[in-house]
Amino acid sequence: MNIKNISSVLLGKITAAIFIILALYFSYNRTFDIYELKTLDLRYKVRPVPPVSNKLVVIEIGDDTLSQLREWPFNRQYYALVVKALKKAGAEQIIFDIIFSEERRGSEDEELAGAIQEAGNIYLPYVLNLKTIKAGEMPVSGQYDSNLLYGFERVAKATGFINSMADPDGTFRRIMPYIDLNGEVKPQISFKAALDLMGIKDSDISITPGKRVVIKNYGYIPLDEHSSMIINIPGKWNDTFRHYSFVDILGTYLYDTFSESKKNMSDEDMKSLKGSICFIAATSAGIGDVNPSPFETLYPGIGMHMSLYNSILQKNFIRRADRIVNTLILVPLFALAFFSARFTRTRYGIFYIISLIAIFILLAIIVFMTFNYWIDVFYPVTILIFYSAWAFFNKSVFETHRRELLENELSIAKNIQLSFLPKEKPKALGIEIEAEMVTARQVGGDLYDFLEFSGTKTGIMIGDVSGKGVPAALYMAKVVSEFRIFAEDMSPAKSLTSLNNKLSRESSTNLFVTVAYMVFDAENMKAVFSLGGHLPIIMLRQGEAEARLLDSKDGMPLGLMEDCPFTDGIVDIKKGDMFFLYTDGVTEATNPREDMFGQERLVKLIESNRDLDVGKITKLIHKEVNKYEGKGNQHDDITVISIRIV
DSSP: OOHHHHHHHHHHHHHHHHHHHHHHHHHHTTTTHHHHHHHHHHHHHHSOOOOOOTTEEEEEEOHHHHHHHOOSSOOHHHHHHHHHHHHHHTOSEEEEOSOOOSOOSTTHHHHHHHHHHHHOOEEEEEEEEEEEOOTTSOOEEEEEEEOOOHHHHTTSSEEEEOOOEEOTTSOEEEEOSEEEETTEEEEBHHHHHHHHHTTOOGGGEEEETTTEEEETTTEEEEOOTTSOEEOOOOSOGGGSSEEEEHHHHHHHHHHHHHOOSOOOSOHHHHHTTTTOEEEEEEOSTTTSOEEOOSSOSSEEHHHHHHHHHHHHHHTOOBEEOOHHHHHHHHHHHHHHHHHHHHHSOHHHHHHHHHHHHHHHHHHHHHHHHHHOEEOOOHHHHHHHHHHHHHHHHHHHHHHHHHHHHHHHHHHHHHHHHHHTSOSSOOOOTTEEEEEEEEOSSSSOSEEEEEEEOSSSEEEEEEEEESSOHHHHHHHHHHHHHHHHHHOTTSOHHHHHHHHHHHHHHHOOSSOOEEEEEEEEETTTTEEEEEEEBOOOEEEEOTTOSSOEEEOOSSOOOBTSOSSOOOOOEEEEOOTTOEEEEEOHHHHTOBOTTOOBOOHHHHHHHHHHTTTSOHHHHHHHHHHHHHHHHTTSOOOSOEEEEEEEEO
16 A cells, blocks of 8 residues: 555544544534424424323413403402312312512402412412523522512412523423522422422422432432423323313302302313312413423413423423433444445445434434433434445545546556557458457457468457456456467467367366467468357358358367367358458347347348448448447447458
């Protein structure tokens, strides 16, 4: 290997190493996480719907409520009445997603506070102003953004924040279960309510920021690296949870209590609220907390809180593979991609890579569906595509360079092969010769030779080695060299006999050669010929319309076995006679319909163009064969030798 090749290989390896290092670096740092989040959304949608507790109920302040009550914000007496209605119906917990941070004049606050205290199961929210969110640490807040009035805080069963966390693409998928407010750990309201329902005390909880929340006699709740829960949203808003209208609850309670309104709900509907967990929230797009979610562009924020609550009840949490795991996944993918590019053909390698990507995506979906385990897909697939493209491109460049070297070597080999063929035509009196050979590849297995024994004797040999390409060309060179030794002052049959014995003894391959050999004696006007498994010689005698086919009684291809018989044929010649020696590349040339050119067509072509000189008729035969084959590739070497007695 020369210095240029060594430098090229070294540069390729350095480039590959840099590529892999950068890929691992970007994977670990989740540089393209915004696109990975979209693959998570797809997994949400293709998985089966997870179980949803029938206890979870949303009391919606929607468009119907706004149109009937015709005011916003509501008089807090409405909330007091709804609290009383839900308590009467037997609701186990009532969780507000509405912040009471400003005082109202009159009796509104007192009436609501009284209803909350009497119910004894009310959870009220506030909003914190987030200060910092760092990987591996608990989120930190320095102050309240919207605080709950003390009058409500003291009568509520518990309070908690309702902050949500948008991902970089603006979609909401996470909620922080705890926030550090100036050294005091504050719980998320739905998280707190769910733990209270199961009788879990604060002392039973241990928090490892960025890892998990461990709960005694329960297990653990996984957190992402920013100490947030990835919310297991069951589906579209209207397809999950039980929905009731705020105004329907209000109207039914007023009818049952004061008979001042129409009854909006049946007794059975109200009874179905017994033991339920009721979330009261504004869901109208004009007043509610509505954000993009994996399922919908406009998804009520209360749906996130209810999904969190449901996950705790069902112990059904989503976990994301950490940075190291996702980075290590790239290693076997790189190995498989390298194997594909290195050891398979390009067209098979591309199919292999596509299959590998499909299998990886399918496995990631199955793992998510089965274990709620989120493995990165976008970045591994993207890097696999780019790495494979680079590897196949690099391989293509290498193969192109190798082909160029091979083409150059074959070009040299062709020149060497041509050096074994006669460079000049014989100058013997009484004979004109024209020979033309066109190989199917750069080098071929056809051969011919001219020998001059005296001023009036000329030997002409044509041969066709079995096979094609370099092996045939090497064998052809050997045959030509050996032929010149045995052709001196011997009859054609004896020459072929000696040549056959030599080739048969020394051959270590399965190659053989067919040969036709003629010796023209211009002084005695005779031609002696012998064939070793070759096609008959076409003779076109002057004054005769039809051509003759000259064949030998004995003679098989040379190089197969020793001591095979070869016989001479003798024919008188006269001025104007023509002879044609050719290889099977002529007669076995095929057209697009797979029909062969055939010997009969060749004979008719010669008969109809007998007046042409040997040069023109030789070129005409090649032209017609080429025309017959059409646009298809030449499948075999084509050699034609035309001879005229003059």
